[in-house]
Amino acid sequence: MNSALVRVPGTGEVSLAPADTPEPADPIAPLAAPWVGLGLSTPDGTTLARKVEKEGTEHWQQLTPARYIYKSQELTVASVFQETKGEVLSAYFGGMKFAAVGTSTPKVYRAEISSIPKGDVRALCVDWIDTVSDTEVYHHRLYLPRAEVSETEDAQWGRSQEARWGMKFSALAPPKGKTYIAVWLTDDPAVLFGAPAVTTGALDVITEDQPRGK
Template identity: 80%
Template structure:
């Protein structure tokens, strides 16, 4: 999963490497990434019928959640609503300082989730989900423990699309199985593409 400033342009395809200003958020737990699409709607009531004649759509929520395992600047900035570290003092090694704001503020980002579907040795397909505008809507508790790494659980919620757009996300892929009427094939394990090499 990678983030960039809000409204960073859509990547050209599902396989091209993400260049600056995109920055990877690093490793996640083995639970992977969870997508959720929730539509709230209410059926109309009528004296002549027991079933609704139509539905009134009230809201749409599209979220992406993951638990990150690397305590790095990009992860902490997203978790704490835009917090950034800066070097302080002149000593060696350098020291860094960040303030956790007492006033929550909006921190809108563009978001990309990359993964591959390995069907066989010769059928390896790439997928990329791009959200032009998203914000962390929920954070999980973080526990510092001697028996496990720090974990930073976050849920990103898609925001209203930019002016002139009608979507909250775009799915890019080179997998022909997504076409209507494509032959059915057994899908393989999903392998997340890591943008970072952990140290």
């Protein structure tokens, strides 16, 4: 048990770029073009979900499986965005883009929602930061080279709440030559196995190789 290893994602953001945009060099430097942040989201932040479907083999001689056969794997990133801007609307509506029309003042912008849904594959980054103290600031960045919006939430427009755009992004299979669907970058040493114990006040935190008192 080590309370110093508890992490709180105090702030963060989801960003998009064209599919297969190269992996960022580190988790700290702000993302540069072509990455575009999707901006403010609801206090629930971002939900990361991983689902692996597998099925055990069945046998005449025994009830327990001898091995498992993997059927599918799904990695998703979901968030509810609060900024009604081009990048958010484009992702929500499958690549839709606005363009100025006419010469009126103020300018008028028009976009078409296609009658035939099309693929809109993007690269995605989820950034979050835990500021423990002035000297302890930990950065985490999850990079998906290929992802697509697999589900959208209903967008309700009313006077009692800002417009919200809920989306779930699903990781896609990697291109030829790569074997991963996501990469996690961080400067947080807590992710290493055997992270050192710390002393909090007069209470020594117990690690697995230390005896426990009665």
